Amino acid sequence: MGCPKALVDSERIMTQLRSEGYDLVGSYHDADLVIVNTCGFLNEAVAESVEAIEEAMRENGKVIVTGCLGAKRHLDGTPYLTDVCPGVVGITGPGEFQKVYDLVHSALPAPHSPWLDLVPKAGLKLTPSHYAYLKISEGCNHHCTFCIIPQLRGKLESRPVAEIMREARLLKESGVKELMVISQDTSAYGMDKRYGIDFTEDGRAVQMRILDLCKELGELGIWVRLHYMYPYAHVDRVVELMAEGKILPYLDVPFQHAHPRVLKAMKRPAAAEETLKRIQTWRKICPELTIRSTFIAGFPGETEDEFQYLLDFLKEAQLDRVGCFAYSPIEGAAANELPGALPDEVREERRDRFMQVQSEISAARLAKKIGTIQTVIIDEPEDEDGVAIGRTMADAPEIDGIIYVTTDAHLKPGDMVRVKVTANEEYDLVGRHIEV
Numbered sequence: 001m002g003c004p005k006a007l008v009d010s011e012r013i014m015t016q017l018r019s020e021g022y023d024l025v026g027s028y029h030d031a032d033l034v035i036v037n038t039c040g041f042l043n044e045a046v047a048e049s050v051e052a053i054e055e056a057m058r059e060n061g062k063v064i065v066t067g068c069l070g071a072k073r074h075l076d077g078t079p080y081l082t083d084v085c086p087g088v089v090g091i092t093g094p095g096e097f098q099k100v101y102d103l104v105h106s107a108l109p110a111p112h113s114p115w116l117d118l119v120p121k122a123g124l125k126l127t128p129s130h131y132a133y134l135k136i137s138e139g140c141n142h143h144c145t146f147c148i149i150p151q152l153r154g155k156l157e158s159r160p161v162a163e164i165m166r167e168a169r170l171l172k173e174s175g176v177k178e179l180m181v182i183s184q185d186t187s188a189y190g191m192d193k194r195y196g197i198d199f200t201e202d203g204r205a206v207q208m209r210i211l212d213l214c215k216e217l218g219e220l221g222i223w224v225r226l227h228y229m230y231p232y233a234h235v236d237r238v239v240e241l242m243a244e245g246k247i248l249p250y251l252d253v254p255f256q257h258a259h260p261r262v263l264k265a266m267k268r269p270a271a272a273e274e275t276l277k278r279i280q281t282w283r284k285i286c287p288e289l290t291i292r293s294t295f296i297a298g299f300p301g302e303t304e305d306e307f308q309y310l311l312d313f314l315k316e317a318q319l320d321r322v323g324c325f326a327y328s329p330i331e332g333a334a335a336n337e338l339p340g341a342l343p344d345e346v347r348e349e350r351r352d353r354f355m356q357v358q359s360e361i362s363a364a365r366l367a368k369k370i371g372t373i374q375t376v377i378i379d380e381p382e383d384e385d386g387v388a389i390g391r392t393m394a395d396a397p398e399i400d401g402i403i404y405v406t407t408d409a410h411l412k413p414g415d416m417v418r419v420k421v422t423a424n425e426e427y428d429l430v431g432r433h434i435e436v
């Protein structure tokens with residue numbers, strides 16, 4: 001459950017267990033044991049996770065819980081799940097892989113002859129075979145007041161360059177055409193290792209910095225997309241790589257707000273940066289750049305003027321892709337203690353106003369693409385009307401828009417094709433497949 005980071009953890013657990021000879025099955029009935037990888041971020045996610053655990057207990061009865069909710073504590077420090085889900089085999093937190101394996105081994109001893117050859121070299125994936133998430137670090141050193149991720153996932157821990165590159169190469173060899181680089185704070189990669197030197201498999205020294213890692217990834221010759229970057233000055237250099245065509249001209253930067261007081265109350269990384277100037281600089285370096293972001297409307301204490309400031313920022317910044325959440329008080333988050341909590345209706349109403357402004361911006365920006373020729377990666381083959389579904393470089397799977405591609409050819413997921421854009425909707429494009 002939850003975000004792509006949890007999905008990557010599930011893939012790792014599946015891969016390990018499969019390599020030990022365990023079989024993965026699709027129903028509670030066929031399973032000897034169920035592992036629920038939970039999310040503990042928003043209250044809705046907690047409720048969904050608890051529901052999933054209860055269902056697994058009801059339908060199967062032998063359940064191991066892992067993931068963020070496993071690490072969640074009540075205010076008095078007792079684990080949240082012990083009394084909520086009695087009877088489970090065991091509860092582990094995010095990234096506690098060995099504990100999961102140990103619990104599995106004791107509850108269901110490993111079969112004698114592992115079918116090692118059944119595991120693809122790149123591990124088992126929950127994503128379609130043409131794209132994959134690549135997690136480069138775990139945890140976070142920030143203290144955003146609305147977030148409990150650092151409590152759940154701990155401090156920043158960057159993976160070694162060689163390990164990341166080995167995984168990326170295996171993914172490419174297994175047919176992956178697009179890598180989504182994820183972490184809690186991608187731009188901080190290597191900070192915990194003091195940006196020291198690491199060695200690649202072929203013995204080259206690479207500095208543990210996001211720029212250097214992107215240069216390595218850029219050599220793979222597949223799409224590389226960056227998520228969860230922060231508007232620090234050093235990101236300018238990464239945008240230069242995008243302008244050179246080494247990695248996709250796409251930056252996912254969760255700004256969360258624009259007003260300096262609110263950003264300070266949120267304790268956002270780079271709160272003091274002059275974001276609009278930074279965006280202009282990035283666009284000057286790489287005019288093709290797509291900027292995606294997320295925001296929170298109705299943060300405790302947010303005044304109407306401060307919200308208006310956010311809307312003005314939005315109009316000025318002309319971001320390509322934007323998501324907005326109405327502020328939701330997460331148990332254990334420091335922001336809950338801030339004065340000026342807003343009623344639900346106000347938070348929702350501000351979110352709606354925000355999205356109204358953005359939908360017009362989005363439609364206008366997409367309209368400018370009409371007549372252009374875009375490289376598109378196909379996600380779904382054509383239907384009986386000859387319309388396939390794909391994404392341009394500007395669209396990450398699941399969170400951004402799509403392009404409907406009319407074609408006479410037989411296209412399959414992962415095909416890269418040239419498409420002439422003929423029309424746009426609010427968030428999506430329409431186009432025709434052209435032969436090169």
Ligand code: SF4
Nearest residue numbers: 140142144147149184
């Ligand atoms: S940067 Fe802030 S929002 Fe993101 S994981 Fe860290 S504390 Fe949470």
